[in-house]
Amino acid sequence: MSAGAAPPKLAVWKFASCDGCQLSLLDFEQELIALPDQIEVAYFLEATKGTIEGPYDLSLVEGSITTPADRERIREVRRQSARLVTIGACATSGGIQALRNFADVDDFISTVYAEPGYISTLEDSTAISANVPVDFELQGCPVDRHQLFEVISAFLNRRRPAIPSYSVCVECKRAGNVCVTVAHGTPCLGPVTQAGCGAICPSCDRGCYGCFGPAEAPNAPSLSRQLSGLGVEDVDIVRLYRTFHADREPFRSEGIAHER
């Protein structure tokens, strides 16, 4: 960033999601507002109704694509954005709502809505990357605020984000935790899940639920054999893989493999 140049414009977009990742961004609202020379918050409806027209230097996208209208809208966001970063499980994997991808969406519509005819929706909930090219995907449900800060900082400073893609185990051991699987027999998705949360659940004596999604090189079939050995039933193995990242490989295939 050279002195005198206009600050980069940041936009934050919401698609099908719970807003939790945007809240992670609001967690450091003060830091953002304090830097008018470094960054201009141009579009962020969760924070302010004032908007500035595009194009935008950096777009953060929360949520998955579930409707024909959103499929069009994300294309327009892409056109308006020099850099597009997805934030969270919905935008990166399709989210919890991707459970619909394993069932018939019309069954849900007729069960939930009094007038199904008014509902216009897609059969599947898909990740942003399935619809438009993305520059970076930040995993997590919700994203970790420090990682989000790192990604924004990296893009503003034109460097590569330092976001590790190895397993939760690496962070868990660094945190000094005793392995909950080996020492207590607790089922844990840590070995196949990407780091970033700081190993929150194992630090509280719980198994990892995989909310940060698949790590870079997960061996889910091997972990499933180990989970079965700990006494986890197939139906529960399916549930473990089908929570936050149901439709992302290899969680998707592993869930299907244990379905009966």
Place this chain on the structure above:
Amino acid sequence: MRVLERKSLSPLLEALRRRGYEVIGPTVRDGAISYEPLSSADQLPVGVTDEQEGGTYRLAERDDGAVFGFNNGANSWKNHLFPPELSLWKGRRDEDGEIRFTEQEHRGGPYAFVGVRSCDLAAISIQDRVFIGDAYVNGDYESRRRDAFIVAVNCAEAGNTCFCASMDTGPRAGDGFDLALTELLDGGHRFLVEVGSERGEEVLAEVGSSPAEPRDVAAADAVSEDCASQMGRELETDGIKELLYRNVEHPRWDEVSERCLSCGNCTLVCPTCFCHSIDDATDLAGTESERVRRWDSCFGLEHSYVHGGSVRQSGKARYRQWMTHKLATWIDQFGSSGCVGCGRCITWCPVAIDITEEAAVIRATDRIEAVGINADD
């Protein structure tokens, strides 16, 4: 050699603390024995033992009141000498545009490590070779290591995943300690003490001990011999470097990669693995930056990333790299094996991959070539 009464253990820790040492020793934490800062001898795992197998670790009670009646725990002395995360320096761009750096000072210590097993002494000596035994000295490691006082404890029982006898690193500590204890339970709970340094002698003098009788020495010898005969695992090291070098394409690597999770646990619990990453972070304004060192693992793709991609793409390539480095290329690189036979990588592997078994299978089926060579491996 001297004899220390059971009741003198607390005064021993006190004497170390009086000399300014931060005492680190074994204690029960979260269902495992872990090496942690101790404020009192009461925190030692009295009457506790562990049952270890591939992929499982459980604590159990023992009725003889043994203080050191267990094997290696969940972490190692590496956690204290080579901490998992360390800030190296911070940089700041001042108003005038000048960038100033502040190096992080090492805080903590000097340490007294109480309860160091023979295999872990060997591991410390291997990390000494890596971090301070060459032209380029790692200052932080050196400052933690230089003044560390070591109270070794000779194992009385071998765990199911132990194989120090194979690696010639135990069970009895040979050198590298200030004091070495052998716990004797029969004929009065006491410790045979070997003195390894002048400061060890001085500390012992403050605590008070009696001369060892021939029966104490004989009892300690019997403890170590007994332990050596009970090793849960075995690893044949004869010609192992050449064995692994000529079996780079052995089909066993494919089989083990079917099981390997690439999670990195084996490397993180290994007391000799030293790989780390150096990460830089900046603030949003681009005025502050920090460089942090973190434990890394050769099971990550980033570890072998060079321009254009990772060199070791497959789980097979990563496991082969780790095991071959540990048992073979380490010898060329540092003049010793990188494995001390502590068994942690076996116990703490969630899917119970066993380095001794992998080596044995390759030895038993030496030079069986894999069909085809995948350039991607």
